[in-house]
Amino acid sequence: MAPDKPKNAARRGGIDDDDEFKPSPREAFHTDPLLCESILRKVVSTVPLAIRSSRISMGSGLFAAEAVEPGREIYQSDPLMAAVDSAVNETVCHYCLKDTNYFAWAGPAEATGNSASQGLVWRTVPALRTNCVRIRIADKIESVGYALDLGRQLKVRSLKKIAPGDEITICYLDPRMEMTTRQKILQREYFFECSCTRCKADLKEQKDWVKAGGNLDTLKQSNAEILKLMKRTAAAIKHPKIYTDYEGLDAAETQLRIITTRPLGADWPDHMEPLPTAQVVLAFQQLEQSKTTQALRNVLNGKLVNRRQSRGPEWVNEMDETVLILLAVGNARPDNAALADKGFPARTDILAVACGYLGEACREASRTFGSGCGYTKSLFAMFVTATEKKPGPKPGTEEFRHEFGAAQARLMEWAGVPAKYAVAMTG
Ligand SMILES: [Zn+2]
Ligand SMILES: [Zn+2]
Structure with missing residues (x-):
């Protein structure tokens, strides 16, 4: 289901004869030594780095020339584009930032003095990323690094041991997302079909579950219902007196139980998203309403019962x-x-x-x-x-x-x- 190469563009255009299709030459930037040199000069690193042809897919990759232990900083650099309000540069960490109004998609974007629209920023991010660090596209590729945004500083740290000559890879999106959602986003915004280690493992798990008698259509429908329930509950809390049934959160709790105890032919895969996230969101909502018992039970289930x-x-x-x-x-x-x-x-x-x-x-x-x-x-x-x-x-x-x-x-x-x-x- 997930081939290693992006689909042939000609097929997408409806032309079936491969011989007639001549792709325009795509030059990856590792073919320009001066450009690579100038990029690497701007990077602060104690690890010798090189930009070469990616081993994972087409395009350029970043390689470590010596071994890197887990938990080490690989490099620091000023990103080409920052979309963070300078007011919070020093005070908010990357984790909290995503819940604030300071990220580009939540408000007016700022790009080092020039303003940019939200849409432009969103289109630019995947384009820049796919031209910087290549990520898990082919078999057995796992992300070995982690990019951390600290205000206008970008830090890349190692999560795993990296051998001399290994390509440095990161994950493009939140790996906690459910597999089909990840695949959809990667296809839409990064233009490739992901068949990384995690996607393959998730796919295999799904196949095994179906083999054990699980009904995939019912599961998908149930998952859609969970997402709908989450939206409705959030709306009920935000706009009181509209969805009055859901304000008290007991309906959400009951609905979640009904959905997840529905016969599926196999055990409900309780570690599979979106259920864990729904339980945690519900736990925080319940805590707000002093529903202590439910909050504690939901957070423990949502957080501990997962494969991560x-x-x-x-x-x-x-x-x-x-x-x-x-x-x-x-x-x-x-x-x-x-x-x-x-x-x-x-x-x-x-x-x-x-x-x-x-x-x-x-x-x-x-x-x-x-x-x-x-x-x-x-x-x-x-x-x-x-x-x-x-x-x-x-x-x-x-x-x-x-x-x-x-x-x-x-x-x-x-x-x-x-x-x-x-x-x-x-x-
Ligand atoms: Zn923080
Ligand atoms: Zn993947």
Whole structure:
């Protein structure tokens, strides 16, 4: 389903005879040594880099001339185009930035003094990217790097060990998106059919699920219903008194249960998007309405039950969000109704798990984002505060390790999350 080469443009135009099709010559920029030299001169790097013909697909690729350990900065550069308001350059990290109005697609764009329309910025980004760092198009290609936007500085760091002569690759979009959505975007905006390691694994999983009796059409329909439900719930909260049924969030909770318990012929693939994201969004909405019990159950299910067990930038972001809810629930006022329920997890358990997750998030953030990054620093600050407030053993001690393990097991059992999804403490 996902060939390694982009489709022949002639076929798309309706011309079937390949002999008649003469593609216009496409010169990748590695064919111009002066251009490559001037690009590499502008990059600050301790790793010797080279621009050569990409091994993955057509076009140019960036190669490391010596081995790079995971968690190392590969290079820093000033991007060709920045679309961030200078007012937040220094104060907002890339992770928070996407939720603000300062990104180009959310408001007027600024491109180093010149203004650019939102549409132009959006069209330019994929064009620039596909001409800079080539990414997982062919077999067995995995992203080994991660590009981090810090105001107007672009940093590329290694996520995995890179051997001398290896091509440096990054992921073009949020890898947490569901496979067909990823493929659609890559086709529409980057003009290729992705058959990277992750897409292949997702496709194989889907095929296996169908082989086991799963009904793909029903699953797709259910997923569409989940997305619709998310939209309606968000609208109900934003514009009160219109979708009154959905304001209280109980309808969303019930609907989600109905959709996900519908007979599918095989087990509901509970780690498959959009369900995990829907559960987390719902958890934050429930927290706003002091529906503590549901919020805690939904965030644990949405965050822990997924296949993304390998660590990396998205894993840190997810742990961060989980911890926000755990801390809010753990520090809830003593008169909160949920806390009176005997079956509800103990406050000490919730805080122990929050501190454990936060410690792991800090460790991983130092590796993926770097210890100097504002986001990493803010996680550490949160960790220090949470640790100070936490009763009982403090993180870093053997007692805490035991407390964390037992507390996490109890919390997961309460939320109905299988034990195999437990987060391991590495430090
Ligand atoms: Zn931030
Ligand atoms: Zn892919």
